[in-house]
Amino acid sequence: MRTLKTDIIPKHQTFVKVKGDQALNYEAICVFAAIGFFLDDDTYYKNQVCLRPGTINTIDESGYLVKSEPWFQWYYSPRDIRFDDALEEFTVLFESIIDQQVEDKKVILPLSGGLDSRTQAAALHYLNKNVETYSYSFENGFNEAKLSEQIADVCKFPFEAFKITKGYLWACIDQISKINGCYAEFTHARQMAVIEALKSKGDVFSLGHWGDVLFDATVDEQLSDEEEVSLILKKIVKPGGLQISKALWKSWSLEGDFTTYLRERVKNLLSQIDIENSSAKIRAFKSLYWAPRWTTANLSVFESVHPITLPYYDDDMCKFICTVPEAYLADRKLQIAYIKKRNKNLSKIVWQDQKPFNLNNYKYNTLPYNLPYRIINKISRIVKGMMGKPYVQRNWELQFLGEENSKNLEGYLYDKAFTNLVSKEIIDDIYEGFRIENNVKYSHPLSMLLTLSLWYKNNN
Template identity: 50%
Template sequence: MIIKTPIIPIKQTFAKVDAPHDLHLEAICIFAATGFFLDQDTYWKDEVVLPAASICELDADGVLQSVTPWFTWEPTPSSMSFDAALDAFSELFKTITAEQIGKKPVILPLSGGLDSRTQAIVLKALGADVHAYSYEFENGYPETKIAEQIAQQCDFPFSSFKIPSGYLWNQIDALADMNGCYSDFCSPRQLAVLEELKKMPGVFSLGHWGDVLFDDMGVSKNLTLDEQTDVVIQKIVKRGGLDFAQTLWDTWDLEGDFKAYFYTRVRDLLKKINIPEDANTQIRAFKSLYWAPRWTSINLAVFEAAHPISLPYYDDRMCAFISSLPEAFLAGRRLQIAYIKKHSPELAQLTWDFYHPLNLYTYTNYKKKSGFGYRALNSLRYRAKLAMGKTVIQRNWELQFLGDENDAALKGYLFSEDLETLVPKAVTETIYKQFKTGDSLLYAHRVGMLLVFSVWASNFNNSWIGSD
């Protein structure tokens, strides 16, 4: 059997390899550090995920025989001007979106950023029947305000949702079935409003990965391979993740040192990509090959539990187009900003949340001396709420792990016999105590991963997941 995987796969496709049916503890350590499995790794040594952008041959028993890349992220530069590139992007984006949505109604998640704003423009131009929505954390930043303004400008019906505290516990097993325990459980906050989303007819138009494709990586083009490795590790490792992974590595008495193993794995993957022209291009390629399909794509299954999904930025043609552009066209979101300004100056005048309260015409002032007042004001607003004794929710895990009811549910998983089959109770107790009495932000990722391990050990351990 021959399987050709997309440049950025939406789903994991599993295959067997000739190896013992043992836990792949080294791979699990990387998962503990980053929140996603690296390359083709899974929980098991005899199970792999087919790599992105590859032609894969499997035998009749589903054992992987060979892998041949059919696309590389190596630049294919053209001589087009920026204006020509903008026109080419505009036409390609419209074509892809039209093909993906067909004649169906469209459900559009909106934020205050650029990717969904760009989608809103093309969907309005296509005359699509769009219902937009956004959500924000209970007692959190009012994220839906800008999204609603975008919807109003486009004449889209709009729904605003609050992500409530503790929604996870009644749906955690369903989420485990959706993502196979290949991601943390706090990232897909759309789970909280899944039943409401099911009531909206149509197909999702999702803006995932636009922020990576249409930006540089913020590094010098001349970074050495070792320097790139350091940058990638800094980008993908979660807070406290390296120490957590090293703890598991030592607990499981694995040979050598985790950090050395991890560094070598990342460096080898970067070396294999081999784009010497610009470190930004190479790091984008790494993220698209190994981060997008193994982290970003995983929880797309939550959207699919409600309706079919479409992802214009995932399209093979869009990826190939990105490879044809100079980094200068992508750096600082230049192409997307120009697109919005050209096709909808009204939307360009709305606040860009990353540079609140500035817009696409004024955001460059944010980091200048003239923007000091804006930066200070944003900080003061947050501090004022804290001073008034108000809870300010900034992260989804705070809604799931903090408070007595959440704590009781969390402890039920962390101190289960299932988790003890993978992580000794003493390790869990230490991490939990540090989370409760120390810097909760530093230990939240470790607690979240222990929760994933507990649910995985209960639902999937010693079972063969097989192919999607």
């Protein structure tokens, strides 16, 4: 016998066997198609599970899971504490975590125009660490790298900007399908486009994943149990997700209906979280089920070239969050205050989510103050479109649109073997919907078909 202890938010998915036939878990695959990640401990197979976060697991000599018991359960016990004291506690904790994680290694810090990596930049600069930075922007999209470079310049970190180009996915899709095991769709892992260039950088990644969830409110009012379930479903079900999942459910002759099945599963999982505050409860749900099964799935891309560290995933950080009043987490208050405390110049750089405003004036991102920017931005997009350069906001636009992309995509969708799993009728319906009806609505179902096609190819 051996035991495996999982972190509160694991940075790896650990799969083990359970008793039963090696049959496909069609219900789990339907959920995967709807939301983009496997829920709870689901996998592709009924006789395999993913170890749950915050558990101690007993594995027998044959590799079968014998027992799984929680060692940590999310809670909400807000302390009667001044904001300045909470900020000081966060400062000490955050910097000690980063210091212990990266030690004296050369750090690779992916930067964005948001707050999570900016908070890390402030800490790494204050701790006088050896840091290399980079960022990427979509071809013909918002120049996110421009904001990232400004952050790097303030901290005097070396910086490199990359462009995510049209059609890069097809040269590396087999590689990424093996790296993440097809447990996440491929168009979100844009780091795969620059992975070769990252091999020569630094010793260890410091990644900012999940900071935006831990350090913000998830809802600003108390909800009923049913309202909480509805909100979770609204957050996790992707556009077009129900359509593909219902079609798969019907084609595989599963009992009942998919919508009821998914709602009942979410309701059951949510009911097991012993937290009354809706915001804290929904954060706990996302940290239990979304982070370990979606966010974590593509961390393997980074780890394929260098070790990874994640300060926001740290067990002590999660425990700290459970004791901080929601009012201090809402609107990213702690992170903003920390950045201003450690490096005021970083607070003057535009906050991408609130552009063109920064951390000092983002509350003016409302009418009429933001009207001039919105008008200019819209005109700019229209002009670019008229010049044959439509504005790109999402990775799938670069990987799925255009004649060459279509040829590559069709090669996977209409692979003869894949139709043994997904009927040609479903593939035709999704693909035609994407091409003719609404490519935004059908982009997720199309991406899930591509993911399932690669999984089927790799495992049959």
